Amino acid sequence: xxxxxxxxxxxxxxxxxxxxxxxxxxxxxxxxxxxxxxxxxxxxxxxxxxxxxxxxxxxxxxxxxxxxxxxxxxxxxxxxxxxxxxxxxxxxxxxxxxxxxxxxxxxxxxxxxx
Amino acid sequence: xxxxxxxxxxxxxxxxxxxxxxxxxxxxxxxxxxxxxxxxxxxxxxxxxxxxxxxxxxxxxxxxxxxxxxxxxxxxxxxxxxxxxxxxxxxxxxxxxxxxxxxxxxxxxxxxx
Numbered sequence: 001x002x003x004x005x006x007x008x009x010x011x012x013x014x015x016x017x018x019x020x021x022x023x024x025x026x027x028x029x030x031x032x033x034x035x036x037x038x039x040x041x042x043x044x045x046x047x048x049x050x051x052x053x054x055x056x057x058x059x060x061x062x063x064x065x066x067x068x069x070x071x072x073x074x075x076x077x078x079x080x081x082x083x084x085x086x087x088x089x090x091x092x093x094x095x096x097x098x099x100x101x102x103x104x105x106x107x108x109x110x111x112x113x114x
Numbered sequence: 115x116x117x118x119x120x121x122x123x124x125x126x127x128x129x130x131x132x133x134x135x136x137x138x139x140x141x142x143x144x145x146x147x148x149x150x151x152x153x154x155x156x157x158x159x160x161x162x163x164x165x166x167x168x169x170x171x172x173x174x175x176x177x178x179x180x181x182x183x184x185x186x187x188x189x190x191x192x193x194x195x196x197x198x199x200x201x202x203x204x205x206x207x208x209x210x211x212x213x214x215x216x217x218x219x220x221x222x223x224x225x226x227x
Contacts, residue, residue: 004156006156032214036218041220042220043118043205043218043219043220043221044157044205044207044218045218046215046216046217049214049215051214090156090157092156094214101147101159101162101170101172102147102149102157102159102216103159104156104157104158105156106154106155106156107154107155107156
């Protein structure tokens with residue numbers, strides 16, 4: 001079975017400051033890793049995903065994440081946040097056998113302060 | 115491509131009543147997933163289909179829950195004899211075999227009084 005731990009439930013940050021949202025996972029099999037964003041009253045939107053290859057993954061809206069197998073982490077970063085980045089962010093894993101259900105963390109609420 | 119749609123967006127019901135939700139996936143997607151999200155939690159997997167076949171069910175899916183995808187297109191999720199603990203956002207997602215990205219609908223928010 002897989003599990004995901006998002007280490008911070010809330011992260012306040014000032015506009016134009018950098019941010020890192022932390023995610024650790026546990027799995028006995030190979031996994032794919034994902035970050036989703038959920039804006040208020042909207043569905044989940046994929047930010048980025050790691051399947052294989054380069055451990056540094058770039059996504060939409062200037063976000064990037066780095067897969068670290070030895071530390072079983074997949075932290076999300078952005079060098080300069082905007083007010084519009086205020087949202088709930090979810091880290092998720094799935095078995096790498098493909099098209100399998102996602103296991104999500106509890107989410108991190110990013111609040112960008114003007 | 116109109117995305118994944120769900121109906122209704124909101125449902126308020128009394129305890130003990132039955133409810134049914136509908137999900138229409140992206141048209142060419144053959145995989146369809148149901149998740150449940152409670153306040154302050156991440157989505158939790160309930161069940162998924164490939165075409166009309168239900169491939170996996172979570173332990174969360176009690177006997178009061180049933181899901182169907184009769185023609186391999188839209189899906190329904192029915193909850194019988196609703197309980198207050200069923201109050202949650204029910205999310206549907208779809209994907210194409212070979213593509214690991216799941217596309218999510220806006221969800222159906224269920225409130226059981």
